[in-house]
Amino acid sequence: MTRLRGLALPLALVLMWQIGAATFGVQSDTLSKPSDIAFALVAGLGDGSLLGASVRTLAAAGGGLLIGAALGVLFGLAFGLLPPLSRLMRVTVETLRPIPAVAILPIALLAFGFGYRMEIAIVAFACFFPMMILTEHAIGQIAPRLMEVARVLRLTVAQRVAKIVVPASLPRIFVALRLAAGIALIVAVTVEVTANPMGLGYRLMTAAQSLRPADMFATLIWVGFIGWALNRALLAVEARLFAHAPEA
Amino acid sequence: MALASAVQNAAARLIVDNVADRKPQLVFQSVSLSFGATEILRDIDLTIGEGEFVCVVGPSGCGKTTLLRLIAGLLKATGGAVAYRGQVHDRPSSDIAVVFQDYANALLPWRTAEGNVSLALEAARKPRRERPARIAELLRKVGLETHAKRFPTEMSGGMQQRLQIARCLAQEPSMLLMDEPFGALDAMTRQKLQDEILAIVSQSNVTTFFVTHDLEEAIYLGDRVVALAPHPGRIAKIFDVSIPRPRDQLTTRETPEFLHLRHKLFTFIREAEA
Numbered sequence: 001m002t003r004l005r006g007l008a009l010p011l012a013l014v015l016m017w018q019i020g021a022a023t024f025g026v027q028s029d030t031l032s033k034p035s036d037i038a039f040a041l042v043a044g045l046g047d048g049s050l051l052g053a054s055v056r057t058l059a060a061a062g063g064g065l066l067i068g069a070a071l072g073v074l075f076g077l078a079f080g081l082l083p084p085l086s087r088l089m090r091v092t093v094e095t096l097r098p099i100p101a102v103a104i105l106p107i108a109l110l111a112f113g114f115g116y117r118m119e120i121a122i123v124a125f126a127c128f129f130p131m132m133i134l135t136e137h138a139i140g141q142i143a144p145r146l147m148e149v150a151r152v153l154r155l156t157v158a159q160r161v162a163k164i165v166v167p168a169s170l171p172r173i174f175v176a177l178r179l180a181a182g183i184a185l186i187v188a189v190t191v192e193v194t195a196n197p198m199g200l201g202y203r204l205m206t207a208a209q210s211l212r213p214a215d216m217f218a219t220l221i222w223v224g225f226i227g228w229a230l231n232r233a234l235l236a237v238e239a240r241l242f243a244h245a246p247e248a
Numbered sequence: 249m250a251l252a253s254a255v256q257n258a259a260a261r262l263i264v265d266n267v268a269d270r271k272p273q274l275v276f277q278s279v280s281l282s283f284g285a286t287e288i289l290r291d292i293d294l295t296i297g298e299g300e301f302v303c304v305v306g307p308s309g310c311g312k313t314t315l316l317r318l319i320a321g322l323l324k325a326t327g328g329a330v331a332y333r334g335q336v337h338d339r340p341s342s343d344i345a346v347v348f349q350d351y352a353n354a355l356l357p358w359r360t361a362e363g364n365v366s367l368a369l370e371a372a373r374k375p376r377r378e379r380p381a382r383i384a385e386l387l388r389k390v391g392l393e394t395h396a397k398r399f400p401t402e403m404s405g406g407m408q409q410r411l412q413i414a415r416c417l418a419q420e421p422s423m424l425l426m427d428e429p430f431g432a433l434d435a436m437t438r439q440k441l442q443d444e445i446l447a448i449v450s451q452s453n454v455t456t457f458f459v460t461h462d463l464e465e466a467i468y469l470g471d472r473v474v475a476l477a478p479h480p481g482r483i484a485k486i487f488d489v490s491i492p493r494p495r496d497q498l499t500t501r502e503t504p505e506f507l508h509l510r511h512k513l514f515t516f517i518r519e520a521e522a
Contacts, residue, residue, distance in 0.1 A: 145353035152320060152346045167358045198346040244357055244399040
């Protein structure tokens with residue numbers, strides 16, 4: 001019920017937009033009637049162009065996320081388990097971390113040219129730092145008592161990592177993964193809008209440049225939907241996997 | 249019936265009278281411990297015999313838990329010597345199990361009751377196929393056999409503490425350290441668990457070092473009660489408890505010896521705190 005009430009305002013705005021556009025006959029290169037946008041969306045889905053672009057964007061975002069998250073978790077684990085190493089690397093990390101992912105686009109373009117590899121590299125760079133920092137933080141949050149239990153039971157270092165550290169920090173690492181997935185999608189679309197001629201970002205860009213605002217908005221709405229669905233899916237997985245974690 | 253209990257009491261008395269003859273298992277020799285300039289424990293001399301039940305009481309800040317952590321091997325003495333079975337003791341041993349007060353933090357929330365007991369067996373490198381039977385046996389011992397598949401968050405405090413005890417028993421320790429294990433439980437559950445721990449200890453003849461702030465609990469459970477004094481923590485007095493076993497929540501607590509000891513211990517602590 002509350003959710004329905006929350007939809008009232010956006011629906012009213014869309015409706016007013018539609019009525020306004022229909023009555024005053026707005027002719028614009030940047031705006032479009034909601035009904036035209038809806039038609040463009042259906043058409044895009046019908047001819048497969050929207051799905052094809054989605055597959056390419058998601059492949060690049062997913063690939064980058066996988067690489068960036070895996071490396072981030074590994075480094076985060078190492079830093080979390082070995083605080084002296086973390087202190088040693090802090091300056092390096094704090095220098096590299098503030099670089100906006102998109103700023104390495106020229107380098108990635110030189111190294112890999114257009115295509116998947118360049119986009120994956122940038123997405124991986126963008127996902128790496130949040131994953132690393134949040135993983136290290138997650139390890140710091142493990143109850144000291146659990147590490148004492150590990151000592152008293154005389155678990156080996158490998159056992160401690162596999163049986164205590166990783167499962168104890170997994171709920172928090174998964175939250176980080178969910179955040180990183182959002183970042184991956186944003187960065188992938190950004191790279192496509194600015195440079196890489198493929199995927200949803202490129203479709204958005206070409207629609208805008210060839211003055212097809214309905215198509216542009218349709219793509220935009222579709223990107224928003226994908227982001228929303230991705231987050232919902234990961235939330236559902238999280239709830240299933242960590243039903244017994246006391247807190248995330 | 250009366251005869252049987254008389255014989256039992258006589259046997260129990262015999263054991264109690266033999267406290268002095270027990271083989272020493274753990275020996276503290278003028279042990280002290282400081283964190284930087286803060287002196288936590290001073291000149292602790294204590295010998296714990298095999299199969300003995302030693303309770304430790306004292307006002308907060310007297311180093312009860314620190315003493316337990318020394319025995320657990322989680323801390324190193326900064327002065328004196330701790331010897332376990334004649335060997336220098338400065339690290340955790342698989343022979344010594346610890347029951348922590350905060351069971352919620354000491355259990356793995358992502359593992360079921362079975363899984364939590366299994367952790368100790370995995371640490372001991374017990375073959376996988378031997379684990380299920382052993383786990384079932386241990387859970388039965390603490391009365392959790394019907395809760396094997398439950399997660400700690402689905403259990404009451406008393407059940408969680410029982411589970412932690414089961415995990416400790418999985419280590420097959422010859423010494424059990426308990427740090428105010430029942431402090432967070434309600435009175436009824438506490439009494440039940442006191443009796444369960446007495447039954448477990450008498451079955452397996454495990455040596456027990458039991459920290460508590462409940463003086464009556466200390467007398468009810470212990471063969472000896474060590475009273476610590478604070479700032480810095482030191483042994484103020486050791487009380488022998490020669491109340492026969494098995495003990496009973498109702499009758500033991502009504503015996504003149506119990507009441508007499510209770511009086512002495514309360515008076516002592518009151519004076520120590522004053």
